[in-house]
Amino acid sequence: DSEVAALFERLGVLTEFTDEGAELSATPDLWSNLEADMSDMPDAVPALAVTCCLVGIPFRLSGVGALHHKECDRLEALKAELASVLQWDGRRVPVHTLPEFDTYADHRMAMALAPVAVFVPGIVVRDAEVVSKSYPDFWQQFEAAGFRLADPADPMPSIEE
Numbered sequence: 001d002s003e004v005a006a007l008f009e010r011l012g013v014l015t016e017f018t019d020e021g022a023e024l025s026a027t028p029d030l031w032s033n034l035e036a037d038m039s040d041m042p043d044a045v046p047a048l049a050v051t052c053c054l055v056g057i058p059f060r061l062s063g064v065g066a067l068h069h070k071e072c073d074r075l076e077a078l079k080a081e082l083a084s085v086l087q088w089d090g091r092r093v094p095v096h097t098l099p100e101f102d103t104y105a106d107h108r109m110a111m112a113l114a115p116v117a118v119f120v121p122g123i124v125v126r127d128a129e130v131v132s133k134s135y136p137d138f139w140q141q142f143e144a145a146g147f148r149l150a151d152p153a154d155p156m157p158s159i160e161e
Contacts, residue, residue: 004044010034011051030057039063042070046112049078053086054119072104081113085120092119100124100152107133114138117147124152 005015005022010031016023034052038045038061045064052059067074084099086092099120103110107130117123131138143149 004041004048007034007036007044007048008051011048011055011057013051030055033057034059034061036061037063042066043108046074046078046108047115050082050112050115053082054092054116056092070108071106072109074106074109077102077104077106077109078112081109085116095120098122098124100126103127103130105130107131107135111135111138114142114147126152 002017005017008015009027009029011034012027012030014025014027016025034048034057036048036059038048040063042064045061045067049059049061064075068076081099081101084101085095099116101109101113101116101123103113103126105127110125110128110131113123113125128139139149
């Protein structure tokens with residue numbers, strides 16, 4: 001956990017470990033790029049890659065070959081799903097249609113893509129319950145962090161609600 005926290009600190013996310021868990025806060029201090037060997041923490045790659053993309057930090061992650069053989073090919077899945085909000089030269093593209101992200105039945109994909117809602121409110125994460133594999137309370141804690149969760153079949157709530 002401390003190694004992942006150090007990487008996220010380079011991306012503007014401070015982690016303070018407490019008796020109750022970890023508290024996250026933002027910092028304006030961002031590195032201009034990120035290079036890391038992820039051999040010892042491959043499960044952190046999806047969240048790290050999404051964060052780099054969202055804050056516009058070029059990155060190179062090595063030691064990720066095992067990600068081709070997880071619940072899905074996480075590298076190809078990330079590339080496919082992030083294409084709706086990014087150009088591959090690192091620029092965010094205007095979003096004309098709210099992204100509907102596929103999770104590929106992979107809990108880490110669902111959790112990694114959820115924070116895109118910080119930049120694009122109203123996203124849809126399909127097969128969201130897949131998080132129950134490793135983090136059954138993920139969506140409740142995500143909502144407790146200030147996000148509004150809704151069934152995508154329901155009409156979008158108005159801003160006043």
